[in-house]
Amino acid sequence: MSGIGDRFLAVFIGTVLLISILATQAAAKKLNVVTATTDMAALAQEVGGDRITVESIAKGYQDPHFVEAKPSFLLKLQKADLLIIVGLQLEIGWLPPLITQSGNPRIQVSAPGYLDASQFAEILEIPTGVVTRAMGDVHPLGNPHYWLDPDNGRRVARGIAQKLGELDPADNAYFQERFQDFDKRLTAAEQKWDAEMAPYHGRKLVTYHNSFTNFAKHFHLNVIGYVEPRPGIPPTPSHTIELIGLMKRENCKLVLVEPYFDLKTPNSIGAATGAKVVVYLPSVGGEKQVTNYFDLFDYDIALLTKAFESAQ
């Protein structure tokens, strides 16, 4: 090698090295937690308290299956001590390249700072047998929207607390205490939610995407169909007609729509069946006032009870 280009390269590499060394300075004392979604962030915040900083990559009103892998997310991942993902391939369309490019060995898949929260939760709709694309796009390992069951919230929080304790043993007792406190508050809240939902056990409803299974199981609701013909596949006219027929036969009067879907098809279904179309929140942060895990259930249960009541 010789010439201007080589000198250019040498200077370039030298500069990068120098800046890198300068930049690798004392890390903050708080554990830096980055989560794929706001719900994981909310649960981490519950148990991590003021000993961690936590930030979510996806916004609460965004489709978590289809997040753009923006380079700005790398700035967060680069400094993370812990990355918490929802798992079950929810983030597979965008997170893997971010992890690879982050230049952060702590959060690489299977490193101590990589936590797949799905291992703690009760997972429904795990496909048995061969999975093909004909079954849809986005839930090949089971339903990844498991955080909508408060019991799973508790389980995930316990798992996160344990992980935080492993990464920061000095604060382990603190995290365990925070978890106990969260557990207590959640149990109390669950009693309230269960009571509010009790009159509506067995009520039938339709959701746009298959994101409501765990919620429906916990609160004894009956999801009879989806606006999407298969998870991740946009509505088709024939499926919509079928769904309208089903809803009429079953006397189903509620369509729940995630905030990131177009309301055109749900509204036409509503018009054809007399069902109410309601935008529900699958995630913390879906609306400004929904800032934590408790708010999420408060908000959705208020929506549901109101909708069921008015449908009587």
Add this chain to the structure above:
Amino acid sequence: MYKTILALAAVILFSISLWGQQANAPNANDQAALEQRIRDLEDRVIALEGKLRTLESTRAPSSPQPRPATEAPASAPQTAAQVPANPPIIPAQPSPNETQAGLASPAEAGQLPVYGGASAASKALNPDVSVIGDFIGAAGGNSPPPLATLQPFPAFQMHESEIGLQAIIDPYARGDFFLSFGEGGVNLEEGYITFTALPAGFVAKVGKMRSAFGKVNMMHNHVLPWVDRPLVTTNLVGGEDGIDDAGVSVERILPAPKGIFLEATGQVFRGDSDDVFQQVQRSDVSTVEHLRAYRDITESTNLDLGVSYARGHNDGTITLPGDFITQLYGIDATLRWKPLRRSIYHSFVARSEFIWSQRQQLPSEQRTFGFYTSADYQFGRRWFAGGRFDWSDRSHFANLTDKGAAATLTYWPSEFSQVRGEYRFTHYAENRDSNELFMQLIFSLGAHGAHPF
């Protein structure tokens, strides 16, 4: 091993339920305690199930050799083996390499989401395999002048069949291979290992890869927002294959003012890249440097800027006495818009690349310039429309300039295929015009990569 766990769980469950039955005459307290116990038990079963899923996903189906402990970490469930396997979207795995350069967002390229994929457990330690077919039909007259570099498309062509093999190798590295089968032969489009756990935030790649010169050079055919490549790419940067060579690449995120993503990439290659660089001696290596700055303007709009430099020996070195160098300078700019609440329905991408070439040759050095500017708009969940303007000198002939324009319409009939029509007008320097119509069908099988960005 997990059968043992299951058996154990069953025994615990059974014995506790027996024990629960013995405690008859339950008063309210006992009842509550019992319920609590059942809940605890349920939690334990769920925890066991989770461990089982984790084990299954990291377990080799019939791996004869014991795997090093590092490969089966407790905290690496499904995704572990899966990461590259990505069953989602887009015509094809964007190589992480591609992604890194920040190419097309799905919308921007009008690429397809492709999901699906095999069950995670069954293929735990096999690499993820994907195949992408790219069929092109062309109509209209194109008789390029003899000195033009533009590749003509035949009436029908199975342009490319790309096989992607991707896997996480261990907690410190991943491997990506992309074999491209044309009608005439096979080409290793890319094949490299990425070291993801280097100290001080460095990420290194070793192997053959598309170099980080600008944006289009890093993109595989199936993630382009067009059927063809811009004139400036064909005239100055080696066309379809571009600067794609064996070597070493190192990148790192640099410290920058808050909110700005700054990344530097430095690459050294053997020095053989189509007709851009040629090596005769071992010392004729080529180098590519890229600096990228990215910023979110709002949550839905962002700006992505890059400067690139490449240097290597050209083919003058082969046939003539002396040392002939080609240097390329590039600037790329991309503006993206995608509203988060409706991200699957609408998006917009505008992009330009400006490239200067300085080619030493006899009798005199040729200094040339070219650019393209393009815009793509997604107006429905499955529909994209776009346009491109081309202007470029030819690298060997600074006095010859080609111009062109193209319009595209892209549709995704399903999540696994893409149909694109393109009208292209080219005005060659020799004052010859061509009007062409292309139809392209891209379809993908198997595991799928993440969206490139």
